[in-house]
Amino acid sequence: MFEKVLIAEDHQSIKISVTQTLTNLGIEARDNYAYDCDNALQRLKKALQDNAPFELLITDLSFDDRAISIISSGKELIDAARALQPSLKIIVFSAESSASVIGKLFEEQGVNGYVKKGRSDTEELQKAVETIHKGKTFISPGLQQAVKAKNAHDFTPLDIAIITQLAKGMLQKNLPAYLQEQNLKPSGLSSVEKRLNHIRETLHISSNEQLVAFCKDKKII
Amino acid sequence: MFEKVLIAEDHQSIKISVTQTLTNLGIEARDNYAYDCDNALQRLKKALQDNAPFELLITDLSFDDRAISIISSGKELIDAARALQPSLKIIVFSAESSASVIGKLFEEQGVNGYVKKGRSDTEELQKAVETIHKGKTFISPGLQQAVKAKNAHDFTPLDIAIITQLAKGMLQKNLPAYLQEQNLKPSGLSSVEKRLNHIRETLHISSNEQLVAFCKDKKII
DNA sequence: TTAGCCGATACGGATTCCCGTAAAAATTAC
DNA sequence: GTAATTTTTACGGGAATCCGTATCGGCTAA
Numbered sequence: 311m312f313e314k315v316l317i318a319e320d321h322q323s324i325k326i327s328v329t330q331t332l333t334n335l336g337i338e339a340r341d342n343y344a345y346d347c348d349n350a351l352q353r354l355k356k357a358l359q360d361n362a363p364f365e366l367l368i369t370d371l372s373f374d375d376r377a378i379s380i381i382s383s384g385k386e387l388i389d390a391a392r393a394l395q396p397s398l399k400i401i402v403f404s405a406e407s408s409a410s411v412i413g414k415l416f417e418e419q420g421v422n423g424y425v426k427k428g429r430s431d432t433e434e435l436q437k438a439v440e441t442i443h444k445g446k447t448f449i450s451p452g453l454q455q456a457v458k459a460k461n462a463h464d465f466t467p468l469d470i471a472i473i474t475q476l477a478k479g480m481l482q483k484n485l486p487a488y489l490q491e492q493n494l495k496p497s498g499l500s501s502v503e504k505r506l507n508h509i510r511e512t513l514h515i516s517s518n519e520q521l522v523a524f525c526k527d528k529k530i531i
Numbered sequence: 532m533f534e535k536v537l538i539a540e541d542h543q544s545i546k547i548s549v550t551q552t553l554t555n556l557g558i559e560a561r562d563n564y565a566y567d568c569d570n571a572l573q574r575l576k577k578a579l580q581d582n583a584p585f586e587l588l589i590t591d592l593s594f595d596d597r598a599i600s601i602i603s604s605g606k607e608l609i610d611a612a613r614a615l616q617p618s619l620k621i622i623v624f625s626a627e628s629s630a631s632v633i634g635k636l637f638e639e640q641g642v643n644g645y646v647k648k649g650r651s652d653t654e655e656l657q658k659a660v661e662t663i664h665k666g667k668t669f670i671s672p673g674l675q676q677a678v679k680a681k682n683a684h685d686f687t688p689l690d691i692a693i694i695t696q697l698a699k700g701m702l703q704k705n706l707p708a709y710l711q712e713q714n715l716k717p718s719g720l721s722s723v724e725k726r727l728n729h730i731r732e733t734l735h736i737s738s739n740e741q742l743v744a745f746c747k748d749k750k751i752i
Numbered sequence: 753t754t755a756g757c758c759g760a761t762a763c764g765g766a767t768t769c770c771c772g773t774a775a776a777a778a779t780t781a782c
Numbered sequence: 783g784t785a786a787t788t789t790t791t792a793c794g795g796g797a798a799t800c801c802g803t804a805t806c807g808g809c810t811a812a
Binding site: 320321322323324326327328330345374405407427428430432433435476477478515516517518519520522523526527 | 697
């Protein structure tokens with residue numbers, strides 16, 4: 311079993327339960343807890359320098375950053391941790407259920423496991439640690455299919471840029487200039503209109519306001 | 532100290548910590564846990580019928596309702612519980628930090644305490660239980676001022692109805708008919724335009740898309 | 753009662769958005 | 783290299799929104 315596991319979690323109540331789960335697995339829980347991302351990365355670095363690296367990171371996704379921090383989300387922490395120590399195994403332990411978000415964790419960031427906070431999360435977490443120790447990946451039951459099932463519409467980087475700017479108040483007629491600045495193509499106003507129209511149609515959405523609401527709900531923007 | 536406390540919480544990891552906190556307070560934690568709102572209300576009813584009512588309810592706000600449930604959010608549970616048993620003390624234990632949401636819990640629903648999940652949430656929860664047992668209210672440190680600080684704009688029920696419909700795809704020209712159906716006044720198209728214009732101005736927002744995004748972020752709609 | 757005030761509604765011009773069509777450019781096929 | 787296809791862009795009419803102004807209707811105070 312793993313011997314050194316780092317917990318990155320800003321909720322004390324959850325940290326206590328996770329620690330208990332690790333103890334049940336026979337993993338020593340001492341000096342292995344960070345309540346923000348900066349501190350978590352620091353500990354990973356220190357352990358690496360001391361030739362006693364962590365083997366597994368269990369991290370949340372959202373941290374409320376009260377202080378000015380360099381890394382303020384689990385997503386960024388994962389990238390930084392992997393860059394620092396490619397061999398590190400990573401379990402995300404979060405309440406996030408958006409297929410879009412979870413899908414990216416596996417596909418773009420290569421996490422080893424995802425446990426959704428829920429009715430049986432401690433058992434699931436325990437199973438996840440065991441499964442990953444055997445070299446396999448783990449995902450909470452029921453989420454597998456949700457992540458595989460593609461959205462009716464796959465949002466491209468262009469789509470996301472367009473909708474993000476709309477949500478920031480940019481008029482759609484000003485989008486071409488912005489998209490050119492960002493080197494995003496196509497940038498013509500007609501193309502923007504066509505793209506938005508296409509998205510609305512496939513999602514059965516009738517206005518830009520509704521589209522912004524949809525993307526906010528699905529955590530796409 | 533309280534003798535009967537009910538926990539309504541759908542995350543096992545948190546339930547474990549809350550139970551432990553209650554134990555630390557000398558409160559017996561047996562048969563006092565519900566993982567969804569329907570079940571929680573059922574237990575409150577049963578205990579009342581048996582002449583052994585719960586004295587305190589500790590509840591989360593968000594429950595992911597996998598099954599078809601009558602009550603699916605903590606907000607509704609609170610109303611139902613208060614209707615059933617007005618004397619019941621209620622602590623909300625949630626990660627929600629939106630001033631709008633928390634403010635309403637106290638002002639409209641009269642909860643006795645709010646503990647935000649965070650770095651010291653178990654200590655805070657313990658303190659909350661003690662404080663409320665003395666007949667006072669409790670709110671997590673730092674949130675007090677956030678809740679008191681009013682938003683730049685106070686959203687009226689009319690505002691919320693308008694923006695909600697926009698976010699559902701309704702065209703603004705169709706709003707007058709809808710508002711009349713809902714007996715909301717004023718309902719004239721000019722009034723709707725004027726209202727939206729006023730909101731955008733006070734919040735320094737330039738489009739309806741941005742307004743919808745803002746309200747989604749602040750959990751106003 | 754009536755003059756004055758204020759909010760709601762009606763109206764109209766300017767702007768923006770929607771959407772279909774056509775031209776232009778880029779890509780692919782042969 | 784040229785034709786065919788697709789993608790991007792340009793254009794224009796109609797709809798919806800934005801915003802200023804004016805009218806309507808209820809309310810208050812002298």
